[in-house]
Amino acid sequence: xxxxxxxxxxxxxxxxxxxxxxxxxxxxxxxxxxxxxxxxxxxxxxxxxxxxxxxxxxxxxxxxxxxxxxxxxxxxxxxxxxxxxxxxxxxxxxxxxxxxxxxxxxxx
Amino acid sequence: xxxxxxxxxxxxxxxxxxxxxxxxxxxxxxxxxxxxxxxxxxxxxxxxxxxxxxxxxxxxxxxxxxxxxxxxxxxxxxxxxxxxxx
Numbered sequence: 209x210x211x212x213x214x215x216x217x218x219x220x221x222x223x224x225x226x227x228x229x230x231x232x233x234x235x236x237x238x239x240x241x242x243x244x245x246x247x248x249x250x251x252x253x254x255x256x257x258x259x260x261x262x263x264x265x266x267x268x269x270x271x272x273x274x275x276x277x278x279x280x281x282x283x284x285x286x287x288x289x290x291x292x293x294x295x296x297x298x299x300x301x302x303x304x305x306x307x308x309x310x311x312x313x314x315x316x
Numbered sequence: 317x318x319x320x321x322x323x324x325x326x327x328x329x330x331x332x333x334x335x336x337x338x339x340x341x342x343x344x345x346x347x348x349x350x351x352x353x354x355x356x357x358x359x360x361x362x363x364x365x366x367x368x369x370x371x372x373x374x375x376x377x378x379x380x381x382x383x384x385x386x387x388x389x390x391x392x393x394x395x396x397x398x399x400x401x402x
Contacts, residue, residue: 215318215319218319218322218363219322221359222322222325222326222359225325225326225329225356225359226325226329228352229329229332229333229352229356230332232332232333232336232348232349232352233332233335233336238342238344238345238348241345241348242348245348245352246348246351246352249352249355249356250355252359253355253356253358253359253362256358256359256362256363257358257362257377259362260362260365260366260374263366268371269365269371269374272374272375273362273374275378276358276374276377276378276381279378279381279382280355280358280381283381283382283384283385284351284355284385286385286389287351287384287385287388287389287392288351290388290389290392290393291344291347291348291351291388291391291392291395293392293396294344294391294392294393294394294395294396295342295344295347295392295395297395297396297397298343298344298395298396298397300342300344
């Protein structure tokens with residue numbers, strides 16, 4: 209039973225990873241790419257780790273996989289935020305069909 | 317059997333990241349791809365535990381999360397144009 213549930217979580221995680229990496233290839237802009245890739249790849253990897261926890265239960269490896277989930281959430285989101293801020297200040301252009309840019313007004 | 321297929325899919329996705337590292341137009345694209353590759357490796361380690369049965373790989377996954385975090389923060393700091401000790 210736990211094998212089946214963990215397998216479902218693995219498949220969900222790999223599908224989210226697939227969508228994130230397709231977004232990494234296909235989207236036009238560095239901000240769009242990071243928007244797509246970071247969120248869905250993080251969720252997919254967390255789903256894989258949660259499936260690992262369901263598979264092994266409350267053993268040493270299951271607890272480690274459970275600890276790795278909030279660590280991954282915090283590290284990935286903070287790194288993505290710093291990366292967007294850094295690349296905006298470096299002067300990388302937005303996509304030419306971008307509608308709105310609020311961060312330019314905030315900086316003045 | 318299905319686990320093997322999922323592992324092959326994840327390894328193929330890491331080649332997507334490699335494509336973006338090689339052909340990325342700007343430096344930020346390359347850094348994004350390296351960051352995403354670091355997260356994908358954690359999932360690859362999680363699936364390798366099930367295939368090989370070596371339980372120490374979860375420690376490598378946790379260490380890889382932290383190292384990837386530090387590396388991405390350092391590169392972002394480099395992009396803003398400040399020194400690393402500011």
